Amino acid sequence: MGWTLERGDLVDLCRGAAFLGTGGGGDPYIGRLMVEQALDEGHTVKIIGLDELPDDALVIPTAMMGAPTVIIEKLPGGEEAIRSLHRLEAHLGRKAFATMPIEAGGINSTMPLVVGARLGLPVVDADGMGRAFPELQMETFAVYGVPGTPMVITNEWGDATLVECHDNMMMEWLARGITIRMGGSAYIAEYAMDGKTARRVSVPGTLSLVLEIGRCIRAARQAHRDPFAALIELLPRTPYNFGRVIFEGKIVDLRRETTQGWAMGRARIGAFSGGAVMDIEFKNENLVARVAGKVRAIVPDLICxxxxxxxxxITTETLRYGQRVKVMAVAVPPIMRTPEALAVFGPGGFGIDEPFTPIETIA
Amino acid sequence: MGWTLERGDLVDLCRGAAFLGTGGGGDPYIGRLMVEQALDEGHTVKIIGLDELPDDALVIPTAMMGAPTVIIEKLPGGEEAIRSLHRLEAHLGRKAFATMPIEAGGINSTMPLVVGARLGLPVVDADGMGRAFPELQMETFAVYGVPGTPMVITNEWGDATLVECHDNMMMEWLARGITIRMGGSAYIAEYAMDGKTARRVSVPGTLSLVLEIGRCIRAARQAHRDPFAALIELLPRTPYNFGRVIFEGKIVDLRRETTQGWAMGRARIGAFSGGAVMDIEFKNENLVARVAGKVRAIVPDLICxxxxxxxxxITTETLRYGQRVKVMAVAVPPIMRTPEALAVFGPGGFGIDEPFTPIETIA
Known part of the structure; x- marks a missing residue:
């Protein structure tokens, strides 16, 4: 039942997590170091599929929350998310059967691996975003009816807040305020649910998928093949069944500030040939890419x-002037494009005026 | 055992609470309406002394927190603090024997009366500030060793956060952030303690005292006597054993903004005779009064x-240009002037450079 994550897989898994993270989710390097440390201590990481969860098994997802710009300076100790999980278990009066990522992206793909390894809990191969998003209500869990609270937020001092809200928007609002007061990053356990519910509301297989994506990029490099071509070949065999390079060039302008608890900003990419310019807006994650004011890719589709x-x-907090980049846009699975899902994490959820248009249509 | 608060006492009690509130604690008029409503519903308010608490009785203080400028616009429904108390009871696994004010001032003298009336709990005739202060760690409870957390913060939607912190400064920091996100005012239950501890760490008799102060002012008016003279006569018979009018004049300038969760500002009073000017700085409560840059009264002594x-x-949120006022400074009891107490809520606790000097010395 399930499979065990090999140490040798970690670099690939973190690379793939950064890909699905679409700019956000936190520096995958830090996430990798944390898992490596747990493995060095003799722990193992066991991954199980959604189908291996008993109907009544308690799943408690764990994650880091905050601005990626903060996370690279205020490093996790490794015990914070575990404390959040334990505190939520105490509140619920039940032990977790497994933990799970809330998002597929950066450090938040690996945080539950650390928690699972240290506690001997399996980690469910699924998540609630199918990518990374900047806000807690932007979860397929929420879209399909799971309350995010009770949730627990913990900091490096062991200070904990248990939040209970009448809706998931209020949860995000309060939790963001608490995270800001905790210094801009904190550690959460939320969206506790049973196995039967998890099967219904999660984006399945995203841990396997990020590993596959990371491996695909590495294998192409080793074979002296074009890794972009390899990705474009791979994606149609996954639920993310369309990928396309939509721009290439050099970062010619960058605005980024850590404000309201997020890394907010805009990257401008100038085509090598001159002339064309792509602007990418981000809020932790890349949200919309425009050329000459025209949308070329838009949330929830991935902009990598x-x-x-x-x-x-390249995550949004590590974007630099002068970087030579390609921008790839990727279609997200159908569960993330339903009207209910788009109402929560479509362009309107970010105050973006343009409607959602699938990348397959735009490209 | 104990005594029952009469409806006819409420106006006096609220007036006295506003006096000890030293500008803060929230509009006493709103507090009075809430108690009247509870009495109209057939409830009674029972007050007991600290000496009537069994050693092991659980006391859970209740209060409103936030900026008084917000409180007069976002009125309490009456159930919020009760929910906080119930949530804290659930966390502690014990029922409260009594509730108690955390401060003697404005609405926070009456909030526990509403909670007590509605739940049939006695209210302890004592508090943890002996006046009002703007921050949660500024409590004799804290000064003498009681942890403020676990605490619960509730809003009008029933959203609740249970906060557990490694120290009381962090409690204030997180709780203030949560209160801001709850719209600038919220309802708390904190500093749960047993009866034996309450006797050791509380400022005793402050509910009786505010009633006495309120009555004293009213009686003087009715007898066409000078209410200031009456107060100055009364105070030496209380633990606040010195009062003096330190300035009189007209408010000639006022700066007030609701920021960082408080009503912050400065009132300038010009003497009727011209020339002399007193500046009073406030953060919810009046903190320091200066004439020509020289301190005339300073926290924790009362500046009324x-x-x-x-x-x-006149509370700080109702100060207006042109008001004709007298400023009275009052000595606080010895429990609030120990080195430990001054370290927490002396001038340094507010970033005020001047040292504490007792009003008896200054005046």
Whole structure:
């Protein structure tokens, strides 16, 4: 039942997580170091499929929340998310059967691996975003009816807040305020649910998928093949069944500030040939890419900024002036494009005026 | 055992609460309406002394927190603080024997009366500030060793956060952030303690005292006597054993903004005779009064701005240009002037450079 994550898989898994993270989710390097440390301590990471969860098994997802710009300076100790999970268990009066990512992206793909390894809990191969999003209500869990609270937010001092809200928007609002007061990053356990519910509301297989994506990029490099071509070949065999390079060039302007608890900003990419310019707006994650004011890709579809040669994903907090990049847009699975889903994490959820248009249509 | 608060006492009690509130604690009029409503519903308010608490009785203080400028616009429904108390009871796994004010001032003298009336719990005739202060760690409870958390913060939607912190400064920091996100006012239950501890760490008799102060002002008015003279006569018979009018004049300038969760500002009072000017800085409560840059009264001693004719206390959110006022400074009891107490709520606790000097020395 399930499979065990090998240490040798970690670099690939973190690369793939940064890809699905679409700019956000936190620096995958830090996430990798944390899992490596747990493995060095003799723990193992066991991954199980949604179908392996008993109907009544308690699943408690765990994650980091905050601005990625903060996370690279205020590093996790490793015990914070575990404390959140334990505190939520105490509140619920039940032990967790498994933990799970809330998002597929960066450090939040690996945080539950650390929690699972240290506690001997399996980690469910699924998540609630199918990518990374900046807000807690932007979850398929929420879209399909699971309350996010009771949730627990913990900091590095062991200070904890248990939040209970009448809706998931209020949860995000209060939790964001608490995270800001905790210094801009914190550690959460939320969306506790049973196995039967998890099967209904999760994006399945995203841990396997990020590993596959990471491997695909590495294998192409090793074979001296074009990693972008390899990705475009791979994606149609996954639920993310369409990918396309929509721009390439050099970062010629960058605005980024850590405000309201997020890394907010805009990256401008100038085509090598001159003339054309792509603007990408981000809020932790890349949200919309425009050329000459015209949308070229838009949430919830993925907008991945990748190194121009190696296809290594570049997170929004590590964007730099002068980087040579390709921008790849990727279609998200149908569960993330329903009207209910788009109402929560479509363009309107971010105050973006343009409607959602699938990348297959735009490209 | 104990005594029952009469409806006819409420106006006096609220007036006295506004006096000890030293500008803060929230509009006493709103507090009075809430108690009247509870009495109209057939409830009674029972007050007991600290000496009537069994050693092991659980006392859960209740209060409103936030900016008084917000409180007069976002009125309490009456159930919020009760929900906080119930949530804290559930967390502790014990029922409260009594509730108690955390401060003697404005609405926070009456909030526990509403909670007590509605739940049939006695209210302890004591508090943790002996006046009003703007921050949660500024409690004799905290000074003498009681942890403020676990605490519960509730809003009008029933959203609740249970906060557990490693120290009381962090409690204030997180709770203030949550209160801001709840719209600038919220309802708390905190500093749960047993009866034996309550006797050791509380400022005793402050509910009786505010009633006595309120009555004193009213009686003087009715007898066509000077209410200021009456107060100055009364105070030496209380633990607040010195009071003096330190300035009189007209409010000639006022800066007030609701920021960081408080009503912050400065009132300038010009003497009727011209020339002299007193500046009073406030953060919810009046903190320091200076004339020509020289301290005339300073926290934790009381700085009470009172109507020039009636001695009706004027809270900081109701200060207006042109008001004719007298400023009375009052000595606080010894429990609030120990080195430990001054370290928490002396001038340094507010970033005020001048040291604490007792009003008896200054005046």
């Amino acid at each position: 900024v990748l190194d121009h040669e190696t296809a290594e994903p | 701005v009172l109507d020039h004719e009636t001695a009706e206390p």
